[in-house]
Every structure is written in structure tokens, then in C-alpha cells.
Amino acid sequence: MRRSILYSVLDQAALSAFNFALAFALIRIWSDNPEVFGIYSMVFAGSLALISVQNALINAQFTILRPKATSESDESTLLSMFWTVNVAVVFCAMLLMFASILATGGDLALAASAAAYVGATLLREYTRSHHFSDMNVLAVLALDGVSLAISIGLFAAAYAFGPPLGLPILFAILAAGLLIASGLAIRMHRQHYRILADRETVAFYRAVWRKHSFWALMGVLTSEFQQRGYVFVVAAAFGAGSVALIQAAALLFRPIQLVTHAWGKLARAVLADHLARGDVARARAFTLQSFAVLGALFLAFSAALALGWPFISDVLFRGRYTDLGAIVVLWGIAAAVIMSTGIFSLEVQTLMRFRELSFGAALGALVCAVVLAAVVLFGDFRASVLAVIGGQLAFFAVVLCLLPKTKPRFAAKIGPAPELRTKGAPPSPLERGVAEP
Template identity: 30%
Template sequence: MSRYLISAIEQALWSLLNFGVNLLLIRFVAPEQYGAFAFWAAVGFVLSSLQNALTVCHLQVLAPGEATAPERLPVERLMHGVNLLFLLATGAVVLAVTLAWRAGGNPYGAPAAALFVPAYLLQQYVRALVFSRGRPGQATIQTALVCVLAAGSLAVVVIPNHAVGADPLLLALGAAYALVGVGGMAVAAGGQGRWWVPGRKLLTYGGYARQSGWIFLGVSSTELLTRFYVFVAAGAFGPSALAALTATQQLLRPIPLLASSWGLVARGDLARRRDAGDWLGYGGLVLAALAAGAVVAGLWTLLIYETWPTITARLFGGKYQDADWMVALWGLAAALGFGQAVVSTAIQVLKAFKALALANAAASLVAAGAILALIKGLGPAGAVLGTAAGQALELAVMAAILAAAIAARRRPAPAAP
């Protein structure tokens, strides 16, 4: 229980960081600039899922242990090298895209995103790495440092200048992520050798590539499901509409973040139950999380909806007061997202990556189609309702996959002839 409590504290800090950043920008920054920042933040979230497929997921299915444990060391060294190449490639591509957009007058052309995106990804990698070792306390310290550095840098950049653009915002946050990410990586990988020189060991990644392919299909589909609205709204309605959608979602983000907090610790417990054949305990842990999540999501959404006029008046500087209907819709999507995260974690621990990927792909196509269809008649509301429709389908299919996977593993092996 202490590990779950520490993980919840860490997730609360992470949630406070994200909410604090967005609250500061909502109140003091013009909607157009906030929308541009929200666009690149969404890109970071999407690429974080790709990073998860390439590297993090292979660490999270290992039993918790020390950095130099024989069963972890070769896998960690390999994933460190793969992730380094991924970060370098990401930074180069983002820089090229933002410079081209800046030259063409695109409102999302912010070259500082070339620092922000890979720095954010590095911090997320280190955070997941230490959680996979069963060290939530270490992750909590790192997240607290990010909070302190981000608060200081943004206060200097935003408060004196309300007309600040997206570039200084991304640069300030990117510097905080980079400092903590580099320092955290140096500590976490200490004693593991020269992992930053990939060399021949990258050839051994082929053994993980097939699983990564299915994981990539799954996480990319999930991100299409949860972030597709960002890119559709950004293109169809511009930065101001995207700012409204993002602002109304902010106070509901603790719901899926709570599911993420549960998953970071529960993976180890689920893995132990899997290895021990304790399928009753495995399913019970998942069902308990789903029930608790449904209650928390419902109560939290009701609280935010009822207090929305006060929130917008006192926290948002009077902005987005008439968008309370978005809060109710986002509450539905957040509750479904909590269930998705819990069931997906349980399926990943069983290594049923192919089935999970196919379910995610089907749901993402439904969501994308629903968003494109509904957004024409309902405007921004269609973006949220389409997202929720895809989430509901995915949750139902994933629950069936998990039940079938557990049932298959509970069957006794056939007797030898």
C-alpha cells in the first residue's frame, strides 16, 4: 500500500504541474498562443506513446528489481540506446517542421518545440524506468524537481509579459524537462556501462521488434483515439477553439492521471500474480480499480461542473464561462479513459499485444469517423462526443479480450500422452 500511496503522491505532483502550467497560460496568455502551446503539448503526448511502444513497455513487463540485476541490465541498456536515437530523430524532425511552418506563416510554427518535445520525452522515459524498477520515491523526487523548475521559469517568462508567444513558453518548460531528464538519466543509468554508444547491441533489438510493432499499432491507435480531436479542431477551427477545448478539459485530467498512477505500480503486482497463477487476485485487482475509478470520475465531474462559474471567474480570469457543457462531455470521456487505462495495463502484463492492438485500431477508426462526422454538425462538441464513442467501443472490446485471456490461462494444461 505504501508504494501505491507514493505513486499517488507522484501522480498528484504531475497533475499539479500540468494543471498549474495550463492554468497560468489560460489566465495570462492569449487564446491563440495558448492553442499553439496546446498543439505541441499534444504532439509530445502522442510521441510519448510511440516511445512507450519502442522502449518503455519492454521495461514495464519485467519484474521490479535493481538496475544491475542480470534479468534487467541487458534489456535496460538496449532500451536506453534505442531511446537515445529516438530522441535525436524526434528533435531533428520537429525542428525541420517548425522552421518550415514559421517560414510559411503557420500559427503553430514554434522552433522551441524542438527542445520541448524531446526533453519532455526524456523525462517521461526516466520516470517510467524508475517506476519499472519499483522505485516510486525516486520518480516522486524527479517530478517535484520538474515542478519547481517549471514554476520558476514560467513565472519569469509569463507573468511580466501577458503577450508572450508560444516559443518562450515551450523553451521555459523544455529547459525544466531537459535538466531533470538528463540528471535523472545519469543517476538511473549509473553503473550500467556505456549504453549511449549503441554499437552492435542494437542488433539484438530485433527480438523485441515484432512485439514493438503490435505495441506501436496499439498505442498509436489509442493516441489517435484520444488526441485526434486536437488536430481536427486545430485545422478546422483554429487555435482559439483548441484553447477552449483544452481549457475545459484541464480540471478533469486528474481522472486518467489517477489511472496512470495505478498502472505504474500495479504492473509489478499484476506481474507477480501472473507468475504465481493467481488469476482470481489478478482479476480482482482490475475490477477493484475499475469500480473505484467510476465512482471518482462521477463525483469529480459533478463537482467541477457545479462550480464551473466560480472556477472561470476566479482562476481563468472570466474566460470560457459559457463552456460548462464541454466539462460534462469531457467528464464522460475521462471516465471511459480511466477504464481503458486499467484494462489496457492488465492486457499488456499478459503480453497480449496483438489482440490489444487490433482492438485499439478498430476503436480509433470509429472515433476518427465519428469526430469527422459529428464535428460538421455539432462543432467542437462533436470532437468530444466522437472521442467518447471510440473510447466506449474500445473499453468493451478490451474487457472481452482480458476476460478471454484470463480464462485461457486458467485452463489446466492437457495431460501428456
């Protein structure tokens, strides 16, 4: 476990450093045209939102159900079923991004490259979840290293020999690295990446959708509105330049968000194992230990950010993004609440209580919408971060109420499957893995 955690930290540190450096490089490159960085921020925010949708429909489900497979054949069938659904989700996400950019006045090259980037991101996220669910974190580290090396090499070549960096070239480079890494991951476990389009697959996923994925999706949509809805509201009401300013401050805390996301990949498998055995107390201890460690990391990071603010403001932002100080403080509060909500909600998710979580997320989205309406009414886009804070605080309060008591009785939530088989036929191990909510 310690080695897996070390590999996960190294992997996320590398991804965080790359995304952090890339964002600041883009701010400097496009310092005279912040609207371009605003468009990049909107595409990036859209990709993160689509990853959350993918997690609700697929990744979270197979990570929790995979430990219940009792043979390699059952495991292969289970994962191939989810891979089939994932292919459809990736295709729909690419079409959505392509159509959205064309509908908002973007050109064909930008729409195609952004769609390719979104599709590649979802493919890589699926393969990462596959390895995390098997606790094979070293494979994640190696393949993410390949992706980063390819992207960095292509950026260097584009800088040395290509035209000035534009959005189509940027998204094409990022997509190339992600696609190659995903291809390598798929080749390593080809038996888990078959397309299954038979009645059994449809019936199996219909049961997963009815019992879990639908409610998880509802929760994700409302939660995503809390965390990233401000991007599109600010863009519509105040323009892409305002988005650039808000996102320039937000990116300072992106490493913390990425580390929490990486922790979730590993923690989901650990919690699923504990709760499958009915050991709620051990699962809670793991959650609290994670909160303590990630909380200490957040405090250390915030202290370093405060000490280095003069350098960040004068050198990295070149003084182009004024009045960032107050927004950065607000984002610090927002990042702390988002991190706390993410840590504790994972335990509730692992118990498959997606329906209850969706109601909590809806409450948070309502609070967020009210604050955003006030922001638009009063005309101060900087206050949009308050919408994130308010929505997440409301959601966090609900999550705390949903946490199970540390008694084994909650283990029954991971009990027998709904009826998926023909009458009189014995249940398969896969069917026994689909839990009642």
C-alpha cells in the first residue's frame, strides 16, 4: 500500500507540474490576448466536467464492482461491458465539444482539435481508472510518463520549428500524448477492452444505470455546476477575458485538486475492499487519515503560495492580471471546501448511495445558482467564486449527514443483485456484484 501511495503521489506530482507549467506558459504567450487563454480555460473546464460524467457512468461503477468478480473470466466480461459503454460516451463527448465550438463561432480546426483532446482525455482517464482499480499504480505512473514525454517533445518541436502556438496546435499536441499512452494501456490488457453488444450487456448495464449510474449522473451534473458552472456564466455575462482572470487565479490551486483526484482513484479501490467486507470502521479510519494528510498538504501548499506571491504576481503573471490577490484568497477557501467534500463523499459513493448524494448536490447547485444570479445582477464577476464556496458548503453539509455509522449494518448496502437473469437460472458472479442502493 505504501508503495502504491508513493507511485500515486509521484504520478500526480508529474501531472500537476506539467499542467501548472503549461497554464503559466500559456498566460505568458497569450498575455496580449487573454481571451485566447479564456477559451482554453473553457475547453479545459469542459473536459473536466466530462470526466466527472464518465466517472459517474462508468469508472466509479467498475472500480467498486471489480473486486466482486470471482474469476478472471467474470472480470474480463465485466470490464468489457463497461468499456463498450465508455466507447459510446467518448464518441458522444467528442460530438458535443465539436458542435459547441462551432455553435459559438469557433472555426473547424479549433472544433476538431478540441474534440480530439476531449476524446483522448476520456480514453486516458478510463485506462487510468482500470489500473487504479487493480492497484497497479506503477503502470499508471509509467504510461503518464510516456504521455508527458511525448507532449513535451512535441511542444519543443512546435516552439523550434512551427508557427506561433495557437489553440488547434495546442489541443492536437495534448491529444497525441494522451492517445499514445491510452493505446499502450489498452494493448497491455486487450482481454478487458472487447466490445460487447449483446442482450446480456444491455441488461447488465441497464440494471447498473437504474440502481446507481442515473443517480450518480444527477449528482455529478449538479456538482459540476457548483464547481465549474461559473466559467460559462461569467463567459456569457462578462466575456472570455473575465474568464481568463478568474481561471488565472484558480490554476494556482489546481495541483491540490489534481492530487485529491489522484487520491480518489486509489482510495476508491481501498474503500471498496473494506466496505465489501463490512468493515465500516476501517473505511472511516482510512478516510480520516486521508483527510489529515491531504489537509496538511493543503496548508503547506497555501503557505508556500502566500510566501511566493510577490514572485508569482510580478514574474509569472507579468502584472497583466491585476487585482488577483482577493480572488486568490477566495479560491483558497473554495479549494479547501472542494477537497474536504471530495474526500468524505467518496466513502458515501463507495456505499452506492448515489441517490442521496444527488439530492445534496442539487441543494448545492441551487445555492450556487442563487449566488451567480446575484453576481450577474450586481455586475462583479470576481464574486463568482463565492458561488463555488456557497454551493460546496451546502453539499458538504449533506455529505456529512450521509456518512454511515461505524457499524457493520451498512455493509448490507453492498448486498445481492437485482434480477438480471432468466427465471430459474442461477445468478452469475457478475450479477451478484450489482448492489442495491
